[in-house]
Amino acid sequence: MHDFMTRDWDVVVVGTGMGGATLGYALAKAGKQVLFCEKGHSHLGASNSVRGNYAETFFDQISVPQLQHRNILSNAGRYQDQLEDQSKLQPYRFIPFIGSGTGGSTALYGMALERFFPSDFLPFYSHPTAPGTTLPREWPISYETLVPYYKAAEQLYRVHGSGDPMRGESKPEHFFRPPPLTPASQELWEFLEGKGLHPYRLPMACEYVPDCECCQGYLCAKNCKNDSARICLLPAISQYHAKLLDQCVVLKLEASRHEVNSLICSWRGEIVKLRARTIVLAAGALETPALLLRSSSSMWPQGLANDSGLVGKNLMRHNIDLYVVSPREVGLIDNRQKELAFNDLYYRDGKKLGSVQTFGRLPPGSLLAESMEEDIRNGKQRLAIPLFKLVKPMIKPFLNRLVSRNLVLATIMEDLPYEDNFVKPSLTLPNSLIINYRMRPYELERIATFRALMKDILKPYKVLRINQAENNERIAHVCGTCRFGTDPRESVLDSNNRAHGIANLYVIDSSFFPSSGGTNPGLTIAANALRVAEHLIGKNPSVKRK
Numbered sequence: 001m002h003d004f005m006t007r008d009w010d011v012v013v014v015g016t017g018m019g020g021a022t023l024g025y026a027l028a029k030a031g032k033q034v035l036f037c038e039k040g041h042s043h044l045g046a047s048n049s050v051r052g053n054y055a056e057t058f059f060d061q062i063s064v065p066q067l068q069h070r071n072i073l074s075n076a077g078r079y080q081d082q083l084e085d086q087s088k089l090q091p092y093r094f095i096p097f098i099g100s101g102t103g104g105s106t107a108l109y110g111m112a113l114e115r116f117f118p119s120d121f122l123p124f125y126s127h128p129t130a131p132g133t134t135l136p137r138e139w140p141i142s143y144e145t146l147v148p149y150y151k152a153a154e155q156l157y158r159v160h161g162s163g164d165p166m167r168g169e170s171k172p173e174h175f176f177r178p179p180p181l182t183p184a185s186q187e188l189w190e191f192l193e194g195k196g197l198h199p200y201r202l203p204m205a206c207e208y209v210p211d212c213e214c215c216q217g218y219l220c221a222k223n224c225k226n227d228s229a230r231i232c233l234l235p236a237i238s239q240y241h242a243k244l245l246d247q248c249v250v251l252k253l254e255a256s257r258h259e260v261n262s263l264i265c266s267w268r269g270e271i272v273k274l275r276a277r278t279i280v281l282a283a284g285a286l287e288t289p290a291l292l293l294r295s296s297s298s299m300w301p302q303g304l305a306n307d308s309g310l311v312g313k314n315l316m317r318h319n320i321d322l323y324v325v326s327p328r329e330v331g332l333i334d335n336r337q338k339e340l341a342f343n344d345l346y347y348r349d350g351k352k353l354g355s356v357q358t359f360g361r362l363p364p365g366s367l368l369a370e371s372m373e374e375d376i377r378n379g380k381q382r383l384a385i386p387l388f389k390l391v392k393p394m395i396k397p398f399l400n401r402l403v404s405r406n407l408v409l410a411t412i413m414e415d416l417p418y419e420d421n422f423v424k425p426s427l428t429l430p431n432s433l434i435i436n437y438r439m440r441p442y443e444l445e446r447i448a449t450f451r452a453l454m455k456d457i458l459k460p461y462k463v464l465r466i467n468q469a470e471n472n473e474r475i476a477h478v479c480g481t482c483r484f485g486t487d488p489r490e491s492v493l494d495s496n497n498r499a500h501g502i503a504n505l506y507v508i509d510s511s512f513f514p515s516s517g518g519t520n521p522g523l524t525i526a527a528n529a530l531r532v533a534e535h536l537i538g539k540n541p542s543v544k545r546k
Helices: 017-029 066-076 142-156 183-194 228-240 287-294 365-378 384-405 441-457 522-539
Strands: 006-014 034-037 083-085 092-094 242-247 248-257 259-265 272-283 319-325 341-342 355-357 405-411 422-427 433-436 462-466 505-506
Touching: 006 017, 017 034, 017 228, 017 272, 017 522, 034 228, 066 083, 092 365, 142 248, 142 522, 183 341, 183 405, 183 462, 248 287, 272 341, 272 384, 287 341, 365 384, 441 462
Parallel strands: 006 034, 006 272, 034 242, 083 433, 272 505
Antiparallel strands: 083 092, 248 259, 259 272, 319 405, 319 462, 341 355, 355 405, 422 433
16 A cells, blocks of 8 residues: 555645645645645646647647647646537637646646735625625725735745736735846837836746747746746645645545545546545635535535535636737747736726736637637537638738737736536536636626727727637636635635634635636735635644654
């Protein structure tokens, strides 16, 4: 029998993304015996990892990811299983662009670590007329509660950036200095200031080594991306005696009415049982609720921790559009970095919208062309597919020029929770999940407002808008599927992220969000993980090992 099966761990953490690795690191550093279970492969020094480019460029023939690409996706830190979108009359399946492997989605992320605004913790007051939403009046914790943990997370992840004028803040003293703006971004900065807006340097968890590529969407080849694997998981293992099981799929949690007793896992083809005093789920806002629903029993007939019936519900994903802006500088530009942002549209004319940020470089034209064809196919515009195939060879050179000669801005609009937007396990397809996500008129109207404001702001630049807000495949910021709160009837978790009624089960990925905010979720996940770690250390203190 394996040693890790015979030990009663202090903590088993399922998932090594921003929440799981950050919390596990803090607990291991405090002397806890921590075991990480990661569904994907470990990329900590792995020689077969696919780095420095998109997984699609390593396919035999460039295409959107399919099940036959599982091995390449796995080696590239990408999720390999299908989601089935049942939001429309005709369901369709796709493999989402999210992370799987050490670091989770942070291994792919664009490294922007933004704080939520104080008003994000009072979400209902920003949307008092939104019909049908399940927005709570407030989070069970305040912005002020999270401030010291925000600072600690920014220091831990070595954030480079400047203060946001819209927050009334100067540059935080613990921020590292970012490199100078590239010429095209400097031009855009001056243009925005000339419009009366307030740009600032986007807080980035990046070391900016020479010729840094930013590596958004793929594993970093230069070891300068401060993801959760590099910053937390590796030191937890190498310095603080934590252990990692990669390729470990947690199949089910076995629990009594008030306590999780064990985890049943498939580890490299072998069924194993793990035990710990505390179980922490951090598999992501798609996989965590699915695991709880798969863990139904006579004690928990609706799924583990699901007395409220809300596990998997209230799915949010942010509504994101891209704006391709042609600078005055002619020819190739350095557009690799995410350099600036502005929050003048976070609230505008009584409406809460969200953040605007530079996006970095778009994927190569060949990948964009395949994605466009897939969007046509999933939009059921099948008569257009033969025509698109005919013109695709001519579109690719245009797309390559688009990628190399333009800046890209992304608008991130706050999404609202609705109970009938959900994720659940598929009953017919193994390892597959089902999502249902429909946009309401309230969201569509705010998207239209955001687009109109951006059109006016960016005049007279030549701008191409790439509409993605309505695209359910853009699910990288998924959250909300195990919300925390104070009332067990209206939430899955309590204010310390412990499952209501279960003494030793915690959820600390983005599942816990009761609202999505209008900016990147990563820093809030990390800050909350540090807060929960402090709670767990205080709840069950142990002597720190030397």
